[in-house]
Amino acid sequence: xxxxxxxxxxxxxxxARVFQAFSDATRLAILQELKSGPCGVGTLVExxxxxxxxxxxxxxxxxxxxFIRREKKGNQVFYSIDDPRVxxxxxxxxxKLTSEAQEKAGFVxxx
Amino acid sequence: xxxxxxxxxxxxxxxARVFQAFSDATRLAILQELKSGPCGVGTLVExxxxxxxxxxxxxxxxxxxxFIRREKKGNQVFYSIDDPRVxxxxxxxxxKLTSEAQEKAGFVxxx
DNA sequence: GCTGTATATTCGTATATTAGAATATACTGA
DNA sequence: TCAGTATATTCTAATATACGAATATACAGC
Numbered sequence: 001x002x003x004x005x006x007x008x009x010x011x012x013x014x015x016a017r018v019f020q021a022f023s024d025a026t027r028l029a030i031l032q033e034l035k036s037g038p039c040g041v042g043t044l045v046e047x048x049x050x051x052x053x054x055x056x057x058x059x060x061x062x063x064x065x066x067f068i069r070r071e072k073k074g075n076q077v078f079y080s081i082d083d084p085r086v087x088x089x090x091x092x093x094x095x096k097l098t099s100e101a102q103e104k105a106g107f108v109x110x111x
Numbered sequence: 112x113x114x115x116x117x118x119x120x121x122x123x124x125x126x127a128r129v130f131q132a133f134s135d136a137t138r139l140a141i142l143q144e145l146k147s148g149p150c151g152v153g154t155l156v157e158x159x160x161x162x163x164x165x166x167x168x169x170x171x172x173x174x175x176x177x178f179i180r181r182e183k184k185g186n187q188v189f190y191s192i193d194d195p196r197v198x199x200x201x202x203x204x205x206x207k208l209t210s211e212a213q214e215k216a217g218f219v220x221x222x
Numbered sequence: 223g224c225t226g227t228a229t230a231t232t233c234g235t236a237t238a239t240t241a242g243a244a245t246a247t248a249c250t251g252a
Numbered sequence: 253t254c255a256g257t258a259t260a261t262t263c264t265a266a267t268a269t270a271c272g273a274a275t276a277t278a279c280a281g282c
Binding site for chain 2: 006007009011012013014015016017018019020022023024025027028029032065066067083085086088089090092093094096097100
């Protein structure tokens with residue numbers, strides 16, 4: 001099915017770089033906002049919090065993954081989700097965390 | 112469909128922590144080895160390279176995500192994939208990188 | 223208990239990351 | 253061109269990370 005060949009170090013580093021982009025709460029908060037639709041930088045600064053400069057930087061990190069799109073419109077720059085599979089990944093992690101929490105709380109009977 | 116409620120900062124930080132675990136080439140190399148089946152630490156040191164101490168540390172980081180299982184058997188410790196969805200996530204990233212590379216090379220005609 | 227093997231932990235160092243403040247650039251409209 | 257608004261970049265400090273070397277712990281067999 002999937003490619004069973006092993007990836008070389010450079011390939012692994014590129015993949016790692018993408019996960020890295022999603023490994024920060026501020027950037028995930030931005031993603032969460034973009035889920036509702038495209039958004040300008042100023043609006044994201046308001047909604048996510050933090051300095052304008054920092055939000056702008058984090059947006060660039062996200063855009064470099066290829067999952068987020070950058071689009072200039074006149075004076076403003078709008079960011080949006082370019083590939084919704086980014087949320088599939090988040091959902092996998094979330095559901096894992098949820099089931100872990102349930103196990104910890106003893107809500108699950110494993111056979 | 113998915114939970115549309117916004118996650119608080121603490122939740123986002125927990126998710127970020129999991130992505131963080133996958134954001135390192137050495138740890139991805141370990142995952143790649145585990146794909147073929149459970150593996151002891153010593154074998155992973157041989158196959159992945161680097162010091163034994165470092166591999167052991169990285170294994171712990173992976174195990175903390177809940178996607179990788181740790182199992183003691185006598186003198187040895189075996190690690191294995193506990194939730195194969197970790198590879199789904201990797202595949203999403205890989206396919207994105209592949210399509211990006213193709214676009215860069217001009218192999219894709221967008222309508 | 224002692225020895226050897228397997229794994230984990232600690233320590234120190236080089237490097238990377240995050241964030242705010244200040245500054246620079248880009249664009250719009252008068 | 254000038255002023256104002258929106259975004260990006262640079263600089264700096266605090267913190268986090270990855271790694272090897274050395275050391276500690278766990279366990280099996282004698």
